[in-house]
Amino acid sequence: MSAPKILATGRCLPSRVVTNEELSRQVDTSDQWVFSRTGIHSRRFCTGESGLDLAAGAARQALDRAGLKPEEVGVCLVATFTPDYASPSMACLLQERLGLKEDTLCFDLNAACAGFLYGLKTAHALLAEAARPYALVVGCEVISRVLDMTDRNTCVLFGDGCGAAVMERDESAVWHTVFGSRGDPASIMVEGPGPVPSAVHMDGKAVFRFAVEVVEASIRQLLEAEGCSIDDLDLVVCHQANARIIDHVARKLKAREGLFYKNMARYGNTSAASIPIALDELVQEGSLSPGMRVLTVGFGGGLTWAGALLRW
Ligand SMILES: CC(C)(COP(=O)(O)OP(=O)(O)OC[C@H]1O[C@@H](n2cnc3c(N)ncnc32)[C@H](O)[C@@H]1OP(=O)(O)O)[C@@H](O)C(=O)NCCC(=O)NCCS
Numbered sequence: 001m002s003a004p005k006i007l008a009t010g011r012c013l014p015s016r017v018v019t020n021e022e023l024s025r026q027v028d029t030s031d032q033w034v035f036s037r038t039g040i041h042s043r044r045f046c047t048g049e050s051g052l053d054l055a056a057g058a059a060r061q062a063l064d065r066a067g068l069k070p071e072e073v074g075v076c077l078v079a080t081f082t083p084d085y086a087s088p089s090m091a092c093l094l095q096e097r098l099g100l101k102e103d104t105l106c107f108d109l110n111a112a113c114a115g116f117l118y119g120l121k122t123a124h125a126l127l128a129e130a131a132r133p134y135a136l137v138v139g140c141e142v143i144s145r146v147l148d149m150t151d152r153n154t155c156v157l158f159g160d161g162c163g164a165a166v167m168e169r170d171e172s173a174v175w176h177t178v179f180g181s182r183g184d185p186a187s188i189m190v191e192g193p194g195p196v197p198s199a200v201h202m203d204g205k206a207v208f209r210f211a212v213e214v215v216e217a218s219i220r221q222l223l224e225a226e227g228c229s230i231d232d233l234d235l236v237v238c239h240q241a242n243a244r245i246i247d248h249v250a251r252k253l254k255a256r257e258g259l260f261y262k263n264m265a266r267y268g269n270t271s272a273a274s275i276p277i278a279l280d281e282l283v284q285e286g287s288l289s290p291g292m293r294v295l296t297v298g299f300g301g302g303l304t305w306a307g308a309l310l311r312w
Pocket residue numbers: 028029030033034037038113152153154156202203204205207208211241242269299300301
């Protein structure tokens with residue numbers, strides 16, 4: 001199995017750190033409650049930064065590390081459910097900010113927390129016919145702009161951030177992926193766009209049940225397709241919604257300690273940004289090196305889910 005090559009990654013987080021302790025001064029909650037239920041201690045919220053600032057920061061870093069100039073990019077996709085505007089898309093704004101060529105395929109996609117993996121799959125397909133052989137795939141969210149800061153059920157869970165990856169055209173690449181969608185506004189929903197102030201509404205227990213079901217099933221499907229076992233993987237990078245979801249799946253699959261990466265303690269749930277942020281952290285700390293077998297799974301609003309087995 002040879003997965004399409006991700007040449008480099010980047011990330012950009014807002015500077016403002018918001019701790020559970022700070023939130024407990026706004027809503028009736030505590031660090032102990034939030035951390036024990038979710039594994040989250042703090043998150044970042046944008047204050048001065050726009051989503052575009054984050055996207056441009058992460059994308060420039062990824063391009064620099066890949067040794068590429070903006071004019072070499074043929075496809076630019078931004079996965080987000082919290083764009084700066086309904087239109088223009090974040091991808092079009094990035095085209096201008098980065099100086100991508102005008103014939104670059106630029107658009108946003110919304111598959112909530114599975115969005116980055118939908119983006120990788122879409123970019124891989126589009127690269128076959130794109131004008132140039134490199135794609136920029138960005139997961140970018142400013143979820144603080146749609147949070148109801150009086151609702152303790154949801155406001156403690158999410159954070160803002162952005163991760164980006166540069167992918168190279170590889171038409172011979174065969175990779176194992178799984179994708180799914182199940183229309184269900186009752187489990188998790190965000191209003192808008194429109195004049196009504198938007199807010200995340202969620203049935204936490206229903207989302208938890210959905211997540212553990214599809215994450216475990218997706219991993220089993222990918223392992224079967226690859227003809228390998230969980231012990232043959234070097235790393236599993238799940239969407240960083242909640243440590244208990246990840247721990248539950250890891251236990252069910254009898255995974256070794258440390259196989260599943262977790263960083264939600266610092267960032268909370270950053271939706272489409274969480275997987276590329278995690279991949280970038282792993283690369284930068286030297287934990288992810290060429291040839292490693294990395295399994296990634298995203299899941300969230302829609303409902304949507306996606307998984308991919310990558311050879312790094
Ligand atoms: C959200 C989640 C942490 C809530 O945990 P839970 O154990 O299911 O908690 P419940 O919703 O049953 O609430 C239990 C109690 O805690 C309270 N509570 C909720 N949020 C709280 C908070 N931030 N601080 C303190 N108490 C809180 C509830 O009001 C409830 O109180 P009550 O019994 O007096 O009504 C959990 O359901 C979860 O992780 N779900 C998945 C969510 C997710 O990851 N979504 C994104 C997917 S992309």
